[in-house]
Amino acid sequence: MSQPATTRRLAVITGASSGIGEAFARAYAKRDTDLCLVARRLDRLEALALELGQQHGIMAFAVQADLSKPEATDLIVGALAKQGRSCDILINNAGYSLPQTFLATKGREQIDFVAVLVTSVVSLTHALLPAMVERGYGRIINVASMVAFSSGAAGHTLYPAAKSFVVKMTQSLSAEVADKGVILTAVCPGQTESEFAKANGTDQLIAKSGLYKQTAEDVVAIAIAANEAGKEVVVPGWPNKLAVAFMKILPDSWTAALIRPQAKKFSLPDPKA
Ligand SMILES: NC(=O)c1ccc[n+]([C@@H]2O[C@H](COP(=O)([O-])OP(=O)(O)OC[C@H]3O[C@@H](n4cnc5c(N)ncnc54)[C@H](OP(=O)(O)O)[C@@H]3O)[C@@H](O)[C@H]2O)c1
Numbered sequence: 627m628s629q630p631a632t633t634r635r636l637a638v639i640t641g642a643s644s645g646i647g648e649a650f651a652r653a654y655a656k657r658d659t660d661l662c663l664v665a666r667r668l669d670r671l672e673a674l675a676l677e678l679g680q681q682h683g684i685m686a687f688a689v690q691a692d693l694s695k696p697e698a699t700d701l702i703v704g705a706l707a708k709q710g711r712s713c714d715i716l717i718n719n720a721g722y723s724l725p726q727t728f729l730a731t732k733g734r735e736q737i738d739f740v741a742v743l744v745t746s747v748v749s750l751t752h753a754l755l756p757a758m759v760e761r762g763y764g765r766i767i768n769v770a771s772m773v774a775f776s777s778g779a780a781g782h783t784l785y786p787a788a789k790s791f792v793v794k795m796t797q798s799l800s801a802e803v804a805d806k807g808v809i810l811t812a813v814c815p816g817q818t819e820s821e822f823a824k825a826n827g828t829d830q831l832i833a834k835s836g837l838y839k840q841t842a843e844d845v846v847a848i849a850i851a852a853n854e855a856g857k858e859v860v861v862p863g864w865p866n867k868l869a870v871a872f873m874k875i876l877p878d879s880w881t882a883a884l885i886r887p888q889a890k891k892f893s894l895p896d897p898k899a
Contacts, residue, residue, distance in 0.1 A: 634684060636660040638702065638713045638754065640693060640746070641720030643670040645820025646769060649842035650717050651678060651686075653850060660711070661686040664693075664702055665720065685709075693720050693746035694738035699753050712761075713754040718747040718792070719769040725826045728783040730896035736784060743788040747795070755799075755808065764808035766799075767853050768792045772814045772866050775873040777882035781893020789814070793859060800858045812859050813849035816866035818842055831892050838865040 637654045641647035643665035651661055655678040663671045663686060671688035679686045689705040691698040706713060721743050724731050747768060758764025773782075774789035796812035803810070817839040823829040845862045852860035861867045873881050 632660065632685065634658055634660045635714040636662060636706075636711050637715035637717060638662040638664065638706070638750075639717040639719060640664045640750070641769075642674065643667040645822060646815070646818060646842045646845055647717070647719040648674060649846040650719060650767075650849075653843070653846045654715065655682045655684050655686065658682065658684060659715065660684050662689060662702070662706060662709075662711070662713070663687070664689045664691050666690060666692050694741040696741075696749075698746055699749040702750065703753050712757045714758070714761075714763060715765040715767075716751065716754050716758075717767050717769070718750060719767075720746070721769065721788075722822065723782045723785045723826050725781055725828050725892070725894040727780055727893070727896055739784060740788065743785075744791050747792060751795075751799070755803065758808045759803055759806045762807035764803070765853055766796075766808065766810045767849050768796045768810070768812045769849075770796070770812045770814045772816045772861055772870050774812075774814055775870045777873075777878060777885045779882075779886045779889030779893075781889060797858050804856075809853055809856050811849060811853040811857055813845065813852065814859065814861045814866075814870070815840065815845045816861075816863060816869070818845050827894060828892055835891060838863065840866075 637659050639647050639650050639661065642651045642663035651663055651674055655661060661678065663675055665671055668688055668690040675686035675688050678684060687709060689702055691701045724735055724739055770792040771789040773786045774793045776786055778786050793812045796810045800810040817837045819839060819841050823832040840863050848860060848862040861870045
């Protein structure tokens with residue numbers, strides 16, 4: 627059956643089943659944008675697609691995909707083709723963190739982590755970018771973190787490296803395609819209300835920290851505004867901006883000395899041997 631023609635843009639949002647990804651879905655639905663919602667928890671995605679479709683009169687559909695698996699990109703591309711749609715806006719948002727030290731985790735866990743936070747971002751972007759360039763229109767928001775600018779520390783071992791990768795990838799791609807109508811932005815939030823800490827078991831530690839925290843809705847509003855303004859990198863919230871400014875100015879050894887004791891407070895202790 628042929629699909630009815632629509633003039634609405636379509637956004638592919640990974641990690642749309644909770645937190646920042648769900649907030650992106652709500653924000654784009656309000657902007658009359660169709661949605662392709664990606665994550666593993668299909669029940670949540672379908673409920674959100676139904677709710678936003680009814681509320682805003684947009685077309686929203688769910689794609690169940692585990693982004694640690696190499697076939698995830700083909701699944702998403704196939705789902706778009708089945709709907710007769712292409713991606714105008716890509717939000718690479720899915721992510722999590724492993725709060726233990728490297729050796730306290732299984733090698734497979736670290737490899738899957740890199741697959742979700744790094745490889746799938748490369749793979750999905752590489753698959754969807756050519757059509758954006760061809761049409762002369764594309765918007766890509768990559769969800770990084772303010773820790774992209776921090777020193778590495780014990781626990782959450784590869785998280786800062788993965789988020790630095792996302793920032794640098796965004797800048798390099800922007801240099802390559804900005805003149806072709808594709809605008810890329812890396813958003814680098816600090817603590818944000820979501821299921822992130824619950825998912826990795828550090829919610830009690832975060833709750834005790836009293837750190838400055840933003841809502842997912844605020845982070846998303848800032849990210850979309852920055853993308854529309856053509857900004858390559860945005861750090862939401864002035865306390866986070868200040869912290870990043872210090873991290874950029876200070877010598878690495880000073881940042882490490884400041885960050886490492888703090889990072890311990892948000893890591894889980896290794897199980898006793
Ligand atoms: N919250 C913060 O303080 C904070 C700060 C800076 C940056 N960030 C970044 O913000 C992004 C969103 O996180 P959040 O805070 O919104 O956390 P969240 O509420 O836990 O959401 C994480 C999302 O990622 C999806 N996801 C995780 N593993 C996946 C996999 N293997 N395949 C497909 N989807 C997967 C989850 O969906 P399923 O479980 O249904 O698959 C969920 O939708 C992440 O990239 C995170 O690193 C968060």
